[in-house]
Amino acid sequence: MVDHSCEQAQSAACTHQRGFEVRESWSDGFLVLSVDGDVDMLTAPQLSGAICEGLEKSPTALVVDLTEVTFLASIGMSVLVAAHEAATALSVRLGVVAEGPTTSRPMRILGIDAILALHPTLDDAVRSLR
Numbered sequence: 001m002v003d004h005s006c007e008q009a010q011s012a013a014c015t016h017q018r019g020f021e022v023r024e025s026w027s028d029g030f031l032v033l034s035v036d037g038d039v040d041m042l043t044a045p046q047l048s049g050a051i052c053e054g055l056e057k058s059p060t061a062l063v064v065d066l067t068e069v070t071f072l073a074s075i076g077m078s079v080l081v082a083a084h085e086a087a088t089a090l091s092v093r094l095g096v097v098a099e100g101p102t103t104s105r106p107m108r109i110l111g112i113d114a115i116l117a118l119h120p121t122l123d124d125a126v127r128s129l130r
Contacts, residue, residue: 021037027126033047038073041073043076061092072098084115099120
């Protein structure tokens with residue numbers, strides 16, 4: 001089993017590897033991590049690191065925006081579930097922007113939508129977390 005704990009976080013406020021990127025932006029205490037590219041076994045540690053670093057900055061809410069994700073492997077979904085657990089432990093609200101066959105469909109098939117708050121757009125996520 002892969003450990004997605006924050007102790008293994010790598011510097012990833014803006015990380016880029018093999019077409020994979022996580023961009024960080026802030027608005028009214030909300031941290032938005034916009035993910036672009038494939039989330040697989042090679043890039044999931046960078047996503048996990050970005051999430052852990054973001055949570056260390058004490059946002060009031062964290063949104064992981066998967067709008068530009070082109071592939072979401074099961075390890076990526078595991079990272080998101082671990083992020084939910086870490087955010088909950090810190091009393092930080094977490095939302096995930098995921099819509100379509102690449103992101104929301106596999107999470108719904110696996111029942112992860114029962115754990116994570118999935119939103120079709122960034123605006124919907126921000127509005128829901130306010």
